[in-house]
Amino acid sequence: MRNTRVFFLVWGSSESLVQVIDLRIMMKCEITRDIQAAANLIQEGELVAFATETVYGLGANALNPEAVAQIFAVKQRPHFDPLIVHIYSTHQLAELTSEISSTAARLADVFWPGPLTLVLPKKKVVPDLVTSGLDSVAIRIPAHPVARKLLESTQLPIAAPSANKFGRLSPTCANDVAEQLGDEIKLILDGGPCTVGVESTVIQCVGDLPVLLRPGGISLEEIQDCVGEVRLAEIEDYAESNSPVSPGMLPKHYAPSTRLMIVDHPDQLPETGAIGVLSLFPLEVTEFRDCHFSAQQILSPTGDLKIAAANFFAALRKLDASGIDQIVALRLPEKGLGRTINNRLERAAAS
DSSP states (O other), rough: OOOOEEEEEEEEEOOOOEEEEEEEEOOEEEOOOOHHHHHHHHTTOOOOEESSSOOOOEEETTTTTTHHHHHHHHTTOTTTOOOOEOSSGGHHHHHHHHOOHHHHHHHHHHSSSSSSSEEEETTTOOOHHHHHOOSEEEEEEEEOHHHHHHHHHHHSSSSSSSSSSSTTTOOHHHHHHHHHHHOOOOOEEOOOOOSHHHHHHEEEEESSEEEEEOSSOOHHHHHHHHHHOOOOOOHHHHTTTSSSSSSTTTSSSOOOOEEEESSGGGGGSSSSSOOEEEESOOOGGGTTOOOEEEEESSSOTTTHHHHHHHHHHHHHHHHHHHOOSEEEEEEEOSSSHHHHHEEOOOOOOOO
């Protein structure tokens, strides 16, 4: 979309007058569904934002350090935070990794393509910039058909963190990307809204016992059902580290511009200030006591945690744009994808 004229219809008062506001969006990038155009740019060393089932990624040829450096520059991402490499087929693992444990092979067999990232020992062909100097690399095979066709067309591994400024809310549609990065990249490959809506689960498969580094689109319970015991990494384990072993492990991340706090029960909602409430279920007005709330986002009226995850970042964006003083999120059940959403809320609320 370039130099597009956008018309907003704003209804007036009792006379139902219509004001037409002509806005001109000036962006360098194009929003398209042309996969070959995106593949050509990747092969030329350029950046492309593209849809995955989790969130939109900002991709570059993972084997081209100059291209990867552009990711860090555009995102304003610190170089000590490693990237995830996306591949099309498990056959590419042998090109990028030096060892694939039986646990990793089992997880890949069950959950790929899908929202699972495996951290494995890397080969020297993977640039140190991608892994922040670590001897392991984070890899996944996405399930989204647009991402898969892009990877197949390029015949390259693509390094791709979320397509947003570092630490901000992850994008789940093409317009989210354009809002933050539209004047800094050439192309956004549109694949519609992301169906999973939260980042991938990251499992470290380097030692004997797999470690859950980041909860994501595959629940801990599903991982345990597949491989048995899994150790959980705590945010505090890596809070002081300058070399987190996985993306998304920094204590402050996924944050809206509006201040966010987490509560366990509606009775804990603030009684003053204009607040926006994020909750799994609709809340009755009586549950809010005397507090004033200006906006409310419901993640899933039926309590479906998969639907809640798919709606999570979009709901936060709406609250963030509503002009409130504070976002107050009610903690979700600590199970399944509720654990993933709580993890994102804790990072977003970190001071």
